Amino acid sequence: MTTSAMSLNRRRLLALAGAASGAAILAGMPLPARAQGSGKLTVWVFDQTTSTKLKEGFPLAYPGYELEIVQMPAADLIQRLVIALQGGQGLPDVVQILTRETGALFATGQFMDMTAELEPLRANFPEGILLDNEGELITFIQGPGNMGFWVNRAALETHGLAIDPEGTWADVVAVARELKEKSGGKSHVFIQPPGANGFLMFNGYFNARGGNWWDASGNLVADAELAADTLQFFVDLKTEGLSYDTVWSAPNYWDLIKDNTIVGYTMNYAVGSTNLKRNVPDQSGQWQLVTWPRWNAGEPQRTGNFGGHVYAALRNAPNPQGAKDVVMWWLSEAGIKAQFETVGTLAYAPARDVVDLNIPDPYFGGQTVLSDLISVPFPQFYYQHWTETTSALTNAVDQALSGAKTAREAIDEALAELRAI
Template identity: 25%
Template sequence: MDSTTPSTRRLLALATAAVVAFGGGACSSDENTSAAESGQSGPVNMEFWGWASYEKIVDQWNAAHPDSKVTFKKIPSGGKGGYTQITNAITAGEGPCLAQIEYQTIPSMLVKNTVMDITEYASADMAKYAPSAVSASSIDGKIYGVPVDVGPMVLFYRKDLFAKYGITEPPATWAEYKADAEKVAAADPSVKFGTAPAEGNDLAAFSLQTGQSWYSTQGDSWTVSIDNAGTRKVASFWQDLKDRGLVATTGNAWDPQFNKAATAGKVLSFVNASWAAGGLKSDLKDQSGKWAVAAMPTWEAGDGKSSSNGGSATSVMTGCETPREAAQFATFLSSDPQAVKEGIAGGLYPASKAGQDDSSLTAGDPYFGGQKVGDLYKASAEQVPTTWTNGPTYQQVETDFTEAIGQGTLPDAVTKVQASTVAAIKKLGLSVTDG
């Protein structure tokens, strides 16, 4: 049964032969049947490839499902070779049944015909997850992965340094953020209020908050709208702060330059996803109790809009002979309470709505002085726009943005990457409109 929509089929058909031609081991969507439907007898055996710490979750599944065994293989993260490894294996007819796929990479995997449409198996469970994660796992109304985690954006800030510079409350809007940055610079130009976006992933997260997407599909064509009003507003805002020396151009949590500046008391805050807390805890242990968390500043006072940076789904891969069982495992990984708890312990913030109320997230966090930071993460996750569409050439966009930001201004980078992305999609053999 071919469950793709006409629009999706056209997008796939427009891809070049080099992109979508796969070896004999890859099956079409006509073969997307369960073990029983395909006539397979005996226990189901499925491979699952990913880079997160999923071993204990797989063990839980196997203990409870003796007739459906999953074998987990740890691979490099997607951007560091994992996706290439997955694609090459599928081409050779030796790919996994399931794989960890970041949301932004799902479209490019679909264009390569490496992920299955699992709508018939997974749609009934989608209400369990944050709407933005469901949207990010879907294309053209079809589901290509079960959401695992999200990266709700918040403001991390130093309570002691805010007090030192007379900032009584964290900024609720970007206008207040700018005013606070000016206040700090007036007191000591060597101290930076925050950090500017340094690469494409950062800029995408800030743009997502505006509700304007970088891509859309119209009929049989992609439309690229990276150079939109929302993104240009974001780029101009941060470029102004950079030009005036109000923010640092280093990265943040896990970046050695940021750690050095933070240790010296030269940076007061940064805006990033919940997972960045792990960087603070691992690299700045001696600053425990000094950091706090607040809501991400908004463009309009009180609108509550937030954003997300990162996250992945569990996708069923082309060639899997037991997609129903694979989707069942994916749902278990994302929604079983104990499995979700293991994911949280491994540093994942769950896409599962129920998982966001896990006791490990609702308790006070000692690093943040006992603050219940999970409440802020949850509120942020609930306010992420669902209007964002990921595109089919994510790695190109990320690479081009990072290069362009290093060579010029953020607004110039937006213009350059708009053009290079249209060219890259054309090179894939897909129809594309310059939006």
């Protein structure tokens, strides 16, 4: 057999194997393990919980690799990574980075093209989870921060009020007004975080409405009218006294929930479920998840993203096959279980065949919180020029909330600043 014939047959076999693998995935099976690789494999991480699962589980699937995990604070990791990318030396094979850091880093073109591995699986990921750069699929978000509206149902019922799970934000505001009157101004279903957290919350609503500041190539594409209209929503809440000025990281935040000052807030699974149950156990059975109200009745239901991280392979990884294996291990049965046990939220269809996401949660009155939250996707969002975006838009939100500028003036000023980048 000639070399060309052997190559052709090999390509056909690989194509058939790929097609079979894709069919298995679409049928709901977790990703099978790859052929064994070898050599040293270095992964930089900032999070101990997920990296511990990687350290325990990956060698069982790939014993041929010598896995080294280097943990450091997220900010230090980014600084060290940027230096390594600039110098082209000391690069790891894989890095764990926050989702919001991906835009600028992926735009360098120094992350591995994983299109061949991820494209056959695209149908199994909800909108917004696969991340790309210039048409190349790079990785997928783990622990996506699908935002939910967490409501103390029992506290509202004492005032004869309830949130309609199928309602709009206008319906929620109407309840907030009644709650203000009936509670004497004490209780709130909205919070208003300060500074950058205030921008990130506003950005979640903007994302839910299909808003983006940038496109995948880093071009400014923001819809100023949509952004200003979304910001005006927050301004109106503050003006009417319907939002409470605080943030989930404040020392007294959970005390405000315990005394029913806060009886509702929007946030991701970690704060909305995990931290709520840990810090306010006595209110078990009183809370409910409203997946995400629509902006207008009849619109498709979409939420916003607040959080998440990725494991991404470097284009010049010392061990390129090993780098791919680390990223894809998270989609194997063991990797899916590891994600479930650490971040909870899973945005990958075959995960339902590996772990039970339809677990009734007694804290939320028996709701299947995990599956309900993930059932509402968020539109694709691009974190390009994120440091500059956060700075400009945080200032815009602060100025609009303080009344120093109208929402439209604040947004226009921020966009002018971003155009100058």
